[in-house]
Amino acid sequence: MGGYVTRKGKKYYAVVELATDPLSGRRRRIWHPAGTTKRSAQQLLGQLFDDLESNTFLEPEAITVAGYLVDEWLDSTKNELRHATFDSYRRNIENHVVPHIGAVKLQALRPLDLTRYYSTLLSSGRRDGRGGLSAKSVRNIHQMLRKAFDDAVRSHYLRSNPAIGAKPPKQSASGSNDLRYWTAAELRTFLRHNRDHRHTPLWTVAASTGMRRGELLGLRWRDVDLKQRRLSIRQTIISVNYEVLRSEPKTVKARRSIDLDVNTVQILRAHRAEQDLERRALALDHHPDDLVFCREDGEAYHPEFVRQSFDRRVRSSPVPKIRFHDLRHTHATLMLKAGIAPKIVSERLGHATVAFTMDVYAHVIPGMQAEAAQVFGDVLFGDPDPDAPEL
Numbered sequence: 001m002g003g004y005v006t007r008k009g010k011k012y013y014a015v016v017e018l019a020t021d022p023l024s025g026r027r028r029r030i031w032h033p034a035g036t037t038k039r040s041a042q043q044l045l046g047q048l049f050d051d052l053e054s055n056t057f058l059e060p061e062a063i064t065v066a067g068y069l070v071d072e073w074l075d076s077t078k079n080e081l082r083h084a085t086f087d088s089y090r091r092n093i094e095n096h097v098v099p100h101i102g103a104v105k106l107q108a109l110r111p112l113d114l115t116r117y118y119s120t121l122l123s124s125g126r127r128d129g130r131g132g133l134s135a136k137s138v139r140n141i142h143q144m145l146r147k148a149f150d151d152a153v154r155s156h157y158l159r160s161n162p163a164i165g166a167k168p169p170k171q172s173a174s175g176s177n178d179l180r181y182w183t184a185a186e187l188r189t190f191l192r193h194n195r196d197h198r199h200t201p202l203w204t205v206a207a208s209t210g211m212r213r214g215e216l217l218g219l220r221w222r223d224v225d226l227k228q229r230r231l232s233i234r235q236t237i238i239s240v241n242y243e244v245l246r247s248e249p250k251t252v253k254a255r256r257s258i259d260l261d262v263n264t265v266q267i268l269r270a271h272r273a274e275q276d277l278e279r280r281a282l283a284l285d286h287h288p289d290d291l292v293f294c295r296e297d298g299e300a301y302h303p304e305f306v307r308q309s310f311d312r313r314v315r316s317s318p319v320p321k322i323r324f325h326d327l328r329h330t331h332a333t334l335m336l337k338a339g340i341a342p343k344i345v346s347e348r349l350g351h352a353t354v355a356f357t358m359d360v361y362a363h364v365i366p367g368m369q370a371e372a373a374q375v376f377g378d379v380l381f382g383d384p385d386p387d388a389p390e391l
Contacts, residue, residue, distance in 0.1 A: 003016040003017055003045050003049065004045070005038060005041040006041075007038070011033060012034045012036065012040065013031045013032060013033055013041060014034045014042075015029055015030070015032070016030045032044060051159070063107075063157065064103055064106060065101050065104050066098045066102030066103065067106075068157065070098065073148050083238065083240040084238050084240055087240045087241055092141050093144075096133070097141065097145070100121070101113065101114075101117050106152065106157060107158060109162045110162055111162045111164070111166040112166075113162070115167045118141075118169060121137075121138045122138055125138070135170065139169065142166065145163045146161065146163035146164065179361075179363070180320070180322045181329040181330040182326075182330045183334075187330060189318060190319045193317045193319075197313060199293075199306070199313075202216060202293045202306070204267050205293075206328070206331075207327045208263075209231070209258045209348065210345075210349045211233065211258070211328070212350075213303055213306060213324055214237050214238045214247070215233050215236050215254075217237040217293060217294075217300060217301055217306065218233075218246065219231065219233070220289065220291055220292065221272065221290050226265055226269060229260045229261070229262070229265050230257055230258065230259050230260060231257070231260060232257045233249055233254065233255060233258070234248075234249070235248060236248070236249060237301075237303065238303065239302060242304070244303070246300075251352060253350050253352055256347065256348075256350050268292070272292075278296060279296075282297075284298065306324065307323075307324050310323075311324075331348075331349075332348075332349055332361055333363075335348075336361055336364040336368065337367065339368075339371075342357055
């Protein structure tokens with residue numbers, strides 16, 4: 001084993017000489033680009049010698065970022081990821097990674113390259129050419145690449161992970177770019193305006209519990225205790241590559257029970273009675289899935305169908321435009337504004353921690369702090385106690 005530093009044009013190289021090739025009889029030389037200074041090449045050569053001695057030496061590979069992610073890494077993660085997570089990785093790789101940095105040699109990828117790539121996604125990353133991706137979307141891609149390149153290091157494709165030194169976009173703690181919600185008056189207006197729609201019970205439960213769309217569509221009558229005014233989340237229905245799949249809640253905290261108010265219970269009772277009448281009229285047997293919100297034949301709704309139905313009704317209603325998921329934000333915001341303890345709100349939403357809940361809904365904090373300050377001021381400086389000594 002040997003090596004030396006040499007220069008070609010304006011660039012220096014660290015050249016490592018390995019054992020003789022048994023077929024050709026020639027000594028194998030591997031050239032490693034080392035920048036524009038001799039000193040950097042000497043430092044790299046020393047590092048390469050250390051790697052050879054510790055058996056962590058990496059030969060230059062022709063594999064590209066696309067070749068590694070698509071042909072090797074993605075398939076290797078299929079059995080360890082949830083269906084929805086795997087599908088989001090696949091779509092991000094196909095739609096946002098391969099078109100931009102897919103042709104780059106994996107071992108040539110630098111942190112600076114990734115930082116510039118993230119900036120491109122922010123400015124012009126949308127596939128339809130209508131601007132850039134959100135900071136949250138770009139950060140999701142960064143986290144995916146960081147995991148993928150961690151695996152590349154463990155597989156001895158890379159010496160270090162370039163995503164660690166890259167700078168993804170910062171996201172505001174409140175997530176104000178993506179979070180919208182209705183006031184109580186706007187929510188009432190929407191529900192009254194659409195009181196005869198088939199999905200009004202679904203929208204009402206979504207707003208009164210903060211449940212996710214998949215949790216609502218996976219809710220079964222056996223998970224609802226109308227007498228005790230409580231429901232339990234035990235399964236979800238999701239769409240992966242437009243296929244409807246049943247799944248379990250994402251985390252232990254997501255598998256939870258939620259108490260219901262009297263009005264929501266009445267709406268659910270009426271919905272169940274209407275559902276029974278409908279099935280008798282259609283001469284349908286009780287469906288084994290026992291879903292609370294479903295098609296006339298008892299089969300599950302496609303999540304996209306539910307989203308589109310909501311979007312159409314919002315457009316035709318005299319209320320600000322929000323997404324279906326923003327009913328969840330509406331629930332949390334109204335509860336916090338009403339003075340409900342953040343821990344209770346966090347439990348109802350199924351968040352991992354109360355801190356995460358408060359980070360997401362930080363927009364509510366200023367008003368809550370002002371009210372708290374006034375309450376304390378009234379306690380301290382309110383009506384004077386006639387028996388208190390003068391200061």
